[in-house]
Amino acid sequence: MWLRLIACTLLLAVSSPFLGGCAGPTVDENDPSYLYKEAEDDISGNRYLLAIDKLRLIKNKYPYSKFSVDAQLRIADVYFLQESYGEAALAYEAFRDLHPKHAKAAYATFRMAKAYFLDAPPNVARDQASMQKAMEAYSDFLKRFPEATEATEARNDLNQAKRQLAEKELYIGNFYFKRQVFGAARARFSKLVALYPDTDAAKEAQQKLAQIPNEEASPHGGTASGN
Secondary structure, eight states: OHHHHHHHHHHHHHSOTTSOOTTSOOOOTTOHHHHHHHHHHHHHTTOHHHHHHHHHHHHHHOTTSHHHHHHHHHHHHHHHHTTOHHHHHHHHHHHHHHOTTSTTHHHHHHHHHHHHHHHSOSOTTSOOHHHHHHHHHHHHHHHHOTTSTTHHHHHHHHHHHHHHHHHHHHHHHHHHHHTTOHHHHHHHHHHHHHHOTTSHHHHHHHHHHHHSOSSOSSTTOOOOOOO
Protein backbone atom coordinates (compact mmCIF):
# COMPACT_ATOMS: atom_id res chain seq x y z
CA MET A 1 0.00 0.00 0.00
CA TRP A 2 2.71 2.48 1.04
CA LEU A 3 4.94 1.43 -1.82
CA ARG A 4 2.07 2.08 -4.26
CA LEU A 5 1.47 5.58 -2.83
CA ILE A 6 5.17 6.42 -3.05
CA ALA A 7 5.28 5.25 -6.67
CA CYS A 8 2.26 7.34 -7.52
CA THR A 9 3.81 10.43 -5.91
CA LEU A 10 7.02 10.01 -7.88
CA LEU A 11 5.08 9.56 -11.09
CA LEU A 12 3.13 12.77 -10.53
CA ALA A 13 6.34 14.69 -9.84
CA VAL A 14 7.84 13.86 -13.22
CA SER A 15 4.65 13.82 -15.28
CA SER A 16 3.78 16.43 -17.88
CA PRO A 17 1.22 19.02 -16.70
CA PHE A 18 -1.02 17.73 -19.48
CA LEU A 19 -1.18 14.23 -17.91
CA GLY A 20 -3.82 13.20 -15.43
CA GLY A 21 -3.32 11.69 -11.98
CA CYS A 22 -2.59 8.05 -11.26
CA ALA A 23 -6.23 7.16 -11.03
CA GLY A 24 -7.19 8.99 -14.25
CA PRO A 25 -6.53 8.15 -17.91
CA THR A 26 -3.03 8.80 -19.17
CA VAL A 27 -2.35 10.79 -22.31
CA ASP A 28 0.53 10.34 -24.68
CA GLU A 29 2.68 13.42 -24.17
CA ASN A 30 3.89 13.09 -27.75
CA ASP A 31 0.39 13.35 -29.21
CA PRO A 32 -0.14 16.78 -30.86
CA SER A 33 -3.75 15.89 -31.58
CA TYR A 34 -4.43 15.90 -27.84
CA LEU A 35 -2.83 19.29 -27.38
CA TYR A 36 -4.79 20.64 -30.33
CA LYS A 37 -8.05 19.35 -28.88
CA GLU A 38 -7.20 20.94 -25.54
CA ALA A 39 -6.46 24.24 -27.29
CA GLU A 40 -9.82 24.10 -29.07
CA ASP A 41 -11.52 23.50 -25.73
CA ASP A 42 -9.72 26.54 -24.33
CA ILE A 43 -10.85 28.66 -27.27
CA SER A 44 -14.46 27.54 -26.74
CA GLY A 45 -14.12 28.53 -23.10
CA ASN A 46 -12.57 31.93 -23.92
CA ARG A 47 -9.30 30.86 -22.31
CA TYR A 48 -7.32 32.48 -25.08
CA LEU A 49 -3.93 32.74 -23.40
CA LEU A 50 -3.96 29.03 -22.52
CA ALA A 51 -4.99 28.20 -26.06
CA ILE A 52 -2.14 30.21 -27.56
CA ASP A 53 0.37 28.53 -25.25
CA LYS A 54 -0.74 25.09 -26.41
CA LEU A 55 -0.88 26.06 -30.07
CA ARG A 56 2.63 27.49 -29.87
CA LEU A 57 3.81 24.30 -28.20
CA ILE A 58 2.44 22.29 -31.12
CA LYS A 59 4.22 24.56 -33.60
CA ASN A 60 7.54 24.39 -31.78
CA LYS A 61 7.53 20.75 -30.71
CA TYR A 62 5.83 19.17 -33.72
CA PRO A 63 6.82 21.37 -36.69
CA TYR A 64 6.30 18.57 -39.22
CA SER A 65 2.89 17.52 -37.96
CA LYS A 66 -0.23 18.57 -39.84
CA PHE A 67 -1.36 20.01 -36.53
CA SER A 68 1.48 22.53 -36.71
CA VAL A 69 -0.06 24.17 -39.80
CA ASP A 70 -3.51 24.11 -38.23
CA ALA A 71 -2.10 25.60 -35.03
CA GLN A 72 -0.55 28.48 -36.96
CA LEU A 73 -3.92 29.44 -38.41
CA ARG A 74 -5.71 29.04 -35.09
CA ILE A 75 -3.23 31.35 -33.39
CA ALA A 76 -4.30 34.02 -35.88
CA ASP A 77 -7.94 33.22 -35.11
CA VAL A 78 -7.35 33.63 -31.38
CA TYR A 79 -5.73 37.03 -31.89
CA PHE A 80 -8.77 37.99 -33.96
CA LEU A 81 -11.15 36.81 -31.22
CA GLN A 82 -9.16 38.88 -28.72
CA GLU A 83 -9.61 41.88 -31.02
CA SER A 84 -5.83 42.14 -31.33
CA TYR A 85 -6.33 42.92 -34.98
CA GLY A 86 -2.81 44.08 -35.77
CA GLU A 87 -1.31 40.82 -34.49
CA ALA A 88 -4.06 38.81 -36.18
CA ALA A 89 -3.38 40.45 -39.55
CA LEU A 90 0.33 39.66 -39.35
CA ALA A 91 -0.38 36.06 -38.32
CA TYR A 92 -2.85 35.52 -41.18
CA GLU A 93 -0.42 37.12 -43.61
CA ALA A 94 2.37 34.79 -42.47
CA PHE A 95 0.08 31.79 -42.92
CA ARG A 96 -0.95 32.93 -46.40
CA ASP A 97 2.66 33.45 -47.47
CA LEU A 98 3.85 30.13 -46.07
CA HIS A 99 0.91 28.08 -47.36
CA PRO A 100 -0.41 29.74 -50.55
CA LYS A 101 -2.03 26.52 -51.79
CA HIS A 102 -3.56 25.46 -48.50
CA ALA A 103 -7.28 24.68 -48.47
CA LYS A 104 -7.80 27.65 -46.16
CA ALA A 105 -5.64 30.12 -48.08
CA ALA A 106 -8.74 32.06 -49.17
CA TYR A 107 -10.00 32.19 -45.59
CA ALA A 108 -6.62 33.40 -44.30
CA THR A 109 -6.39 36.08 -46.99
CA PHE A 110 -9.89 37.35 -46.24
CA ARG A 111 -9.31 37.39 -42.49
CA MET A 112 -6.01 39.20 -42.98
CA ALA A 113 -7.86 41.91 -44.90
CA LYS A 114 -10.64 42.00 -42.30
CA ALA A 115 -8.16 42.32 -39.46
CA TYR A 116 -6.43 45.26 -41.13
CA PHE A 117 -9.86 46.78 -41.85
CA LEU A 118 -10.94 46.54 -38.21
CA ASP A 119 -7.56 47.79 -36.99
CA ALA A 120 -7.89 51.08 -38.86
CA PRO A 121 -9.18 54.07 -36.85
CA PRO A 122 -12.46 55.56 -38.15
CA ASN A 123 -11.16 59.10 -37.68
CA VAL A 124 -9.48 60.07 -40.97
CA ALA A 125 -7.30 62.58 -39.13
CA ARG A 126 -5.38 59.59 -37.80
CA ASP A 127 -2.96 57.31 -39.64
CA GLN A 128 -4.75 55.14 -42.19
CA ALA A 129 -1.89 52.73 -42.94
CA SER A 130 -3.98 49.76 -41.77
CA MET A 131 -6.85 50.77 -44.05
CA GLN A 132 -4.44 51.03 -46.97
CA LYS A 133 -3.27 47.49 -46.24
CA ALA A 134 -6.89 46.36 -45.95
CA MET A 135 -7.69 47.78 -49.37
CA GLU A 136 -4.69 46.03 -50.92
CA ALA A 137 -5.50 42.75 -49.19
CA TYR A 138 -9.17 42.84 -50.20
CA SER A 139 -8.20 43.61 -53.79
CA ASP A 140 -5.82 40.64 -53.79
CA PHE A 141 -8.47 38.41 -52.23
CA LEU A 142 -11.12 39.30 -54.81
CA LYS A 143 -8.64 38.84 -57.65
CA ARG A 144 -7.57 35.39 -56.45
CA PHE A 145 -10.84 34.12 -54.98
CA PRO A 146 -13.72 35.94 -56.74
CA GLU A 147 -16.17 33.10 -56.05
CA ALA A 148 -15.35 32.71 -52.35
CA THR A 149 -18.23 32.83 -49.88
CA GLU A 150 -16.73 35.96 -48.33
CA ALA A 151 -16.55 37.82 -51.67
CA THR A 152 -19.66 39.96 -51.09
CA GLU A 153 -18.48 41.08 -47.66
CA ALA A 154 -15.02 41.74 -49.10
CA ARG A 155 -16.46 43.98 -51.83
CA ASN A 156 -18.50 45.95 -49.30
CA ASP A 157 -15.47 46.42 -47.04
CA LEU A 158 -13.29 47.33 -50.02
CA ASN A 159 -15.71 50.08 -51.03
CA GLN A 160 -15.73 51.38 -47.46
CA ALA A 161 -11.93 51.30 -47.39
CA LYS A 162 -11.78 53.35 -50.58
CA ARG A 163 -14.23 55.88 -49.17
CA GLN A 164 -12.23 56.24 -45.98
CA LEU A 165 -8.92 56.60 -47.81
CA ALA A 166 -10.51 59.16 -50.11
CA GLU A 167 -11.72 61.10 -47.08
CA LYS A 168 -8.17 61.02 -45.75
CA GLU A 169 -6.85 62.60 -48.95
CA LEU A 170 -9.64 65.18 -48.87
CA TYR A 171 -8.84 66.01 -45.25
CA ILE A 172 -5.21 66.69 -46.11
CA GLY A 173 -6.10 68.55 -49.29
CA ASN A 174 -8.49 70.81 -47.42
CA PHE A 175 -5.82 71.47 -44.81
CA TYR A 176 -3.57 72.94 -47.49
CA PHE A 177 -6.41 74.58 -49.40
CA LYS A 178 -7.57 76.57 -46.38
CA ARG A 179 -4.02 77.82 -45.89
CA GLN A 180 -3.71 78.69 -49.58
CA VAL A 181 -0.88 76.21 -50.07
CA PHE A 182 -2.36 75.49 -53.45
CA GLY A 183 0.38 73.32 -54.93
CA ALA A 184 0.10 70.80 -52.12
CA ALA A 185 -3.69 71.00 -52.19
CA ARG A 186 -3.77 70.40 -55.93
CA ALA A 187 -1.53 67.35 -55.57
CA ARG A 188 -3.79 65.83 -52.94
CA PHE A 189 -7.04 66.57 -54.75
CA SER A 190 -5.65 65.24 -58.04
CA LYS A 191 -4.46 62.06 -56.35
CA LEU A 192 -7.88 61.59 -54.77
CA VAL A 193 -9.72 61.98 -58.08
CA ALA A 194 -7.33 59.58 -59.81
CA LEU A 195 -7.45 56.84 -57.18
CA TYR A 196 -11.03 57.08 -55.91
CA PRO A 197 -13.09 58.66 -58.73
CA ASP A 198 -16.43 57.16 -57.67
CA THR A 199 -16.48 58.59 -54.15
CA ASP A 200 -18.24 61.65 -52.79
CA ALA A 201 -14.85 62.92 -51.69
CA ALA A 202 -13.72 62.93 -55.32
CA LYS A 203 -16.64 65.19 -56.28
CA GLU A 204 -15.66 67.69 -53.61
CA ALA A 205 -12.03 67.46 -54.66
CA GLN A 206 -12.96 68.29 -58.26
CA GLN A 207 -14.85 71.37 -57.04
CA LYS A 208 -11.85 72.49 -55.03
CA LEU A 209 -9.52 71.92 -57.99
CA ALA A 210 -11.68 74.25 -60.06
CA GLN A 211 -11.23 76.95 -57.40
CA ILE A 212 -7.44 76.75 -57.31
CA PRO A 213 -5.89 79.56 -59.39
CA ASN A 214 -3.66 78.62 -62.28
CA GLU A 215 -0.90 80.79 -60.89
CA GLU A 216 0.04 80.18 -57.29
CA ALA A 217 -1.49 82.93 -55.21
CA SER A 218 0.71 82.21 -52.27
CA PRO A 219 4.48 82.06 -51.81
CA HIS A 220 3.76 78.79 -50.01
CA GLY A 221 2.42 77.13 -53.12
CA GLY A 222 4.80 74.22 -53.29
CA THR A 223 3.93 70.57 -52.99
CA ALA A 224 3.95 68.57 -49.81
CA SER A 225 3.51 65.01 -48.81
CA GLY A 226 1.66 63.39 -45.94
CA ASN A 227 0.27 60.07 -44.73
